[in-house]
Amino acid sequence: GDSVTQMEGPVTLSEEAFLTINCTYTATGYPSLFWYVQYPGEGLQLLLKATKADDKGSNKGFEATYRKETTSFHLEKGSVQVSDSAVYFCALSGAAGTALIFGKGTTLSVSS
Amino acid sequence: KAGVTQTPRYLIKTRGQQVTLSCSPISGHRSVSWYQQTPGQGLQFLFEYFSETQRNKGNFPGRFSGRQFSNSRSEMNVSTLELGDSALYLCASSLGTGNEKLFFGSGTQLSVL
Numbered sequence: 701g702d703s704v705t706q707m708e709g710p711v712t713l714s715e716e717a718f719l720t721i722n723c724t725y726t727a728t729g730y731p732s733l734f735w736y737v738q739y740p741g742e743g744l745q746l747l748l749k750a751t752k753a754d755d756k757g758s759n760k761g762f763e764a765t766y767r768k769e770t771t772s773f774h775l776e777k778g779s780v781q782v783s784d785s786a787v788y789f790c791a792l793s794g795a796a797g798t799a800l801i802f803g804k805g806t807t808l809s810v811s812s
Numbered sequence: 813k814a815g816v817t818q819t820p821r822y823l824i825k826t827r828g829q830q831v832t833l834s835c836s837p838i839s840g841h842r843s844v845s846w847y848q849q850t851p852g853q854g855l856q857f858l859f860e861y862f863s864e865t866q867r868n869k870g871n872f873p874g875r876f877s878g879r880q881f882s883n884s885r886s887e888m889n890v891s892t893l894e895l896g897d898s899a900l901y902l903c904a905s906s907l908g909t910g911n912e913k914l915f916f917g918s919g920t921q922l923s924v925l
Contacts, residue, residue, distance in 0.1 A: 736916075741918065742918050743816065743902055743904075743916030743917050743918045743919055744855075744902070744904075744914075744916040745916070746913055746914070749913075789854075789855065798868065799845060799857040799860060799868050799870065800845075800857070800914065801857070802847075802854060802855040803854065804853075804854035804855075805854055805855075
């Protein structure tokens, strides 16, 4: 079945460092891909999404490009801030009407 | 506009008991999904309700059940609690089924002793 694999965390960075969180997926057909973020004590929030190959989702300085040839959707940010410390989840949506499938999450910790 | 509201925020139960969790979706949202979040398994889909009908169900035992009311509010019930049911239970709402933008509540943290 469909699945999402994320890099294991935690990822620890200094402020203004470059961030990459790897995400690969297995799916039949052409899924939509998402990144969600969970701040401490809160629920998940949609960060960005891409619905077809070569689409780039972006929001708040974060970007991810839907790469069908490598079945990947890596999250990047050029300069992280302490406020970016959170857990990041990669997810996919397969056939219409099916539930979102999430990766296990990657914890990011940014220090000043 | 109020967000997704889950009650209670924290819950402590003992093995064998049952528990009911509540979720009030964003006004106008008709779909409610439930997820179980644990450190080991991450987020696992429990079920989705749309217009009072269960549309999707994850791979959980029958002890986990849910329902949705005519005002779109949803409850999930876990009977005969086991230690492994300790988790954060997240509810998410969306405008319609198949709508991919989910809005999550802060969750109910269930501890089973």
